[in-house]
Each structure stands twice: as structure tokens, then as C-alpha cells.
Amino acid sequence: MHGFVGDLGLLRDRRFALLMSARTISVLGTAFAPVALAFGVLALPGADASTLSVVLTAQSLPLVVFLLVGGVIADRFPRHLVMTAGESINALSYFALAAMLLTGWTPLPALATAAAVSGIATAALYPALTGIIPEVVPPERLQSGNALLGLGAxxxxxxxxxxxxxxxxxxxGGWALAVSGLMFAVAAVLVAGLRPARAGGEGAGSGAEAAREAGGSVLADLRDGWREFSSRQWIWVVVAQFSVLVMAMQAGHGVLGPLWAKESLGGAPAWSAFLAGEAVGTLAGVVLSLRLRPRRPILLGVLLCFPTALPYALLGSGAPLWLTVAGAFLMGVCFDVFGVLWATTMQREVPPESLSRVASYDALGSLMFGPIGLMLAGPVAHLIGTQAALLCCSAIVVATTTAALLSPGVRSLRAPEPDPAVPAAS
Structure with a gap:
């Protein structure tokens, strides 16, 4: 058995505690952004769903475009420095957005530019975070480490x-965005203190450092990363699934959900309740992910995508707020367990020196249609109505998940058997 006390023992490690603190505070800043940005933009004179789509697309498109470069950077340079730079740039972009909303100077190109800078920063942060975890956490405790990071987040x-x-x-919304900027700045200070392990220490860290010293061209690095990515069917099939699933989720969470909340559920407080229900569900998901040790982690993860269609179906059918919040709670549980199983399996199966590049291909594939969802959400809502558009999002989630289950790689990949010589928790 894997005991909670043993899992929490990771917090006594200084490097893990720093990483978890930085990640927790950074996500706190990120958590303010959806409500603050959505309702801050919608409150501008003459703004509508299409205006919000432009700003959110400007944020997500650079994220997609620069992800591969972010993966190469994170595999070449010390990952704690890459994360420090990303958090710092995020802080500056959110301070700029806050200043515009607070002063009333809000030209759409300026809002879009500040949002785009944030997207570029995130493109470097995600691959670096994925790659740094095996440098900090021992291999036999990766799932516990990912779950604890999820607990803080x-x-x-x-x-x-x-x-x-x-x-x-x-x-x-301006003050809420200012709070986000402050949180990113604090996270940058914390992660700056995360020094790499000494040579001869963690095996994962040593392999990654050796790869960085080897150098090579950016294109060669990208080709190597693609070879690692494409050679594993379970990775590229699930990434293909998420490329369409995330498109629907971006439309539902970014535009259609806030729009329906404003039209029929009471505005920002109602949408905050929905997001809070989802977030509480992720806390329950952390407890499950600490306990679960499935033999087929990717198969279970894909099956858990089916219930995530429920919140959009409830919103689209005009269900009462309490029921949609319950659906959001279930979504949070399922996605959190999926996330821990997915991250742990990647960190176990992909060589550490290529992990950030594979993570960048993962993120690029998963997010590449997200901007399309944001761009289409407003016009589709005008054309067929907000509720009908939300029901379409639900149907897309079900269809893509069903398609992913056809893959033998998804169904058959097994987790390694636990080593009886290694204690379950120390």
C-alpha cells in the first residue's frame, strides 16, 4: 500500500517543496484569470462574445506556435531558469492587462498583445515543468509527486x-488581473531558488544535463523529439483525441460558458461557482490519484474523459446552477486523475533528455485547435444559440473519446510492476 504519510514525506525535500510552492502560487495567479479576463473584457463598452474571442485567441495562438521552441529551450537549458523567465514574463503581461483595465485605456490590439505575451511565456513554462519533475522526484515516487503537485495546484x-x-x-477585473501578476512574480522568485541536482545525483537529472551539453541544431532537436513522440502510439492517439476535445473545451470554458452565465445564470458569481465546483472536484481527484495504481493507466485515463462531457450537456439543456456545478465537480475529478496518470506515464516511458520536447509536442497537438474553438465560439453562438453550441461541445467530447479507445496502444499499455525491493513510501 502507498500511505498518505509516506506520500507527504516528499514535502521534506527542499527542492520538491520549492517546486510545489512555486507551482501552487503560479496556479493561484492563473485561477484569477478566467473570470477576471472574461468579465473584464465583456464589461468594456461595446464588447461582446466576439471581442472576448479575439483576446483569448491572441493568448492561446502564440502558446501553440511557440510550444516546440519552448520544448527545445527546456531540454537545452537549466529548467529552473526557463521556468523563472516564464513566470516573470507572465507577471509583466498580467500587470499590463490590469493597468489597461484600471486606467480605461483598452484598445483591442493592446489587450491582444499583452495576452499574446502571456501565451509565449506559458509555451516555455509547460515543457520545463514537465521535464523538471523527474529531476526532483525519485522514479518510484513519480505518481505521488505528480499528485502532490496537483494537490497544491x-x-x-x-x-x-x-x-x-x-x-x-x-x-x-483589473484588480483581479493585478493579483494574478503578483502571484506570477512571487512564483518566479521561488523557482529561481530551485538549483539543479549535483552531478552523480538523480539519474534523470544527470541524463538531461548530458543532453544539454551535447548541443546540436534546433531542427535536429525537434526531429529527435518527434521520433520519441511518434514512436509511441498511445501518446499520439491521445494527443489527437485532445486536439479536438480541447477545441470544444476552449469554446465551452472560454466563451460559451461565461456567455450563458451572463445571459441566464447571474453573471460572474455563477460562473465562479461553476469553476469552483470543477476545482473542488480536482481536489477529490488528487486523493483518488494518490491511491490508484491501475495496470492500464492510459486506458483508464481515456475512459475518464467520457464524464467530462456532462457539464456542457447540463449547461446546454438549461439545467439549474447547482446541477451544473455538480457536473463541473465530476469533470474536475476525472481530469485530475487523467492528468496524474498521463504525466506519470510520460515521465516513466520517455527518456529524460527528450522529455520536455515530447511534452511540447504533446501540448502543441493537444492545444493546436484550441484557438479555432475560441474563434468559432462567438459566431456559432450568434448563429445557433449559446445552448445549442454548448450541446455541440458535449457531443464532440464523447465522439473523440470513443475514437481514442479504438487504439491498441491506448488499451494495452501497462504500468511497470512495482519493485519488491523498493519500499512503497519512505
Whole structure:
């Protein structure tokens, strides 16, 4: 058995504690952004769903475009420095967005530019974070480490979702975005203190450092990363699934959900309740992911995608707020367990020196249609109605998940048997 006390023992490690603190505070800043940005933009004179689509697309498109470069950078340079730079740039972009909303100077090109800078910063952050975890956490405790990082992140999502609606209502979106910027700045300071392990220490860290010293062209690095990515059917099939699933989710979470909340559920407080329900579900998912040791982790993860269609179906059918919040809770549980199983399996199966590049291909594939979802959400809502558009999002989630289950690689990949010579938790 894997005991909770043993899992929590990772927090006594200074490097893991720093990483978890930085990640937790960064996600707290991120948690303010959806409500603050959505309702801050919608409150601007003459703004509508299409205006919000432009700003969110400007944020997500550079994220997609620069992900591969971010993966190469994270595999070449010390990952804690890459993360420090990403958090710092994020802080500057959110301070700029806050300043525009607070001063009333809000030309759409300026808002879009600040949002785009944030997207570029995130393109470097995600591959670096994925790659640094095996450098900090021993191999036999990767799932516990990923779950504990999820615990901190999900606690922040709950707190941010609850507080952001109140801050938006009482003080406006500008102040909520300023809080986000402050959190990113604090995270940058914390992660800057995360020094790499000494040579001869962790095996994962040593392999990654050797790869960075080897050098090579960016194109050669990308080809090597693609070879690692494409040679594993379970990776590229699930990434293909998520490329379409995330398109639907971006439309539902980014535009259609807030729009329906504004039209029929009471505005920002209602949407904050929805996001809070989802965030509380991720906390429950952390507990499950600490306990679960499935023989087929990817198969279970894909099956858990089916219930995530429920919230959009409930919103689209005009269900009461409490029921949609319950659906969001279930979505949070399922996606958190999926995320821990997915990250742990990648960190076990992919060589550490290529992990950030494979993570960047993963993120690129998963997110590449997200901007399309954001761009189409507003016009589709105008054309067929917000509720019908939300029902389409639900149907897309079900169809893509069903298709992924046809893959033998998804169904058959097994987790390694535990080594009886290694204690379950120390």
C-alpha cells in the first residue's frame, strides 16, 4: 500500500517543496484569470462574445506556435531558469492587462498583445515543468509527486475560483488581473531558488544535463523529439483525441460558458461557482490519484474523459446552477486523475533528455485547435444559440473519446510492476 504519510514525506525535500510552492502560487495567479479576463473584457463598452474571442485567441495562438521552441529551450537549458523567465514574463503581461483595465485605456490590439505575451511565456513554462519533475522526484515516487503537485495546484484553483468572482464583483477585473501578476512574480522568485541536482545525483537529472551539453541544431532537436513522440502510439492517439476535445473545451470554458452565465445564470458569481465546483472536484481527484495504481493507466485515463462531457450537456439543456456545478465537480475529478496518470506515464516511458520536447509536442497537438474553438465560439453562438453550441461541445467530447479507445496502444499499455525491493513510501 502507498500511505498518505509516506506520500507527504516528499514535502521534506527542499527542492520538491520549492517546486510545489512555486507551482501552487503560479496556479493561484492563473485561477484569477478566467473570470477576471472574461468579465473584464465583456464589461468594456461595446464588447461582446466576439471581442472576448479575439483576446483569448491572441493568448492561446502564440502558446501553440511557440510550444516546440519552448520544448527545445527546456531540454537545452537549466529548467529552473526557463521556468523563472516564464513566470516573470507572465507577471509583466498580467500587470499590463490590469493597468489597461484600471486606467480605461483598452484598445483591442493592446489587450491582444499583452495576452499574446502571456501565451509565449506559458509555451516555455509547460515543457520545463514537465521535464523538471523527474529531476526532483525519485522514479518510484513519480505518481505521488505528480499528485502532490496537483494537490497544491488544485487547492489554488479552488481558492482562485472562489475569490476571483468576489474580487471582480467588488473591485473589477483589473484588480483581479493585478493579483494574478503578483502571484506570477512571487512564483518566479521561488523557482529561481530551485538549483539543479549535483552531478552523480538523480539519474534523470544527470541524463538531461548530458543532453544539454551535447548541443546540436534546433531542427535536429525537434526531429529527435518527434521520433520519441511518434514512436509511441498511445501518446499520439491521445494527443489527437485532445486536439479536438480541447477545441470544444476552449469554446465551452472560454466563451460559451461565461456567455450563458451572463445571459441566464447571474453573471460572474455563477460562473465562479461553476469553476469552483470543477476545482473542488480536482481536489477529490488528487486523493483518488494518490491511491490508484491501475495496470492500464492510459486506458483508464481515456475512459475518464467520457464524464467530462456532462457539464456542457447540463449547461446546454438549461439545467439549474447547482446541477451544473455538480457536473463541473465530476469533470474536475476525472481530469485530475487523467492528468496524474498521463504525466506519470510520460515521465516513466520517455527518456529524460527528450522529455520536455515530447511534452511540447504533446501540448502543441493537444492545444493546436484550441484557438479555432475560441474563434468559432462567438459566431456559432450568434448563429445557433449559446445552448445549442454548448450541446455541440458535449457531443464532440464523447465522439473523440470513443475514437481514442479504438487504439491498441491506448488499451494495452501497462504500468511497470512495482519493485519488491523498493519500499512503497519512505
Amino acid at each position: 488544485n487547492t489554488s484553483r479552488v481558492a482562485g475560483a472562489v475569490m476571483s468572482g468576489g474580487v471582480v464583483v467588488l473591485f473589477g
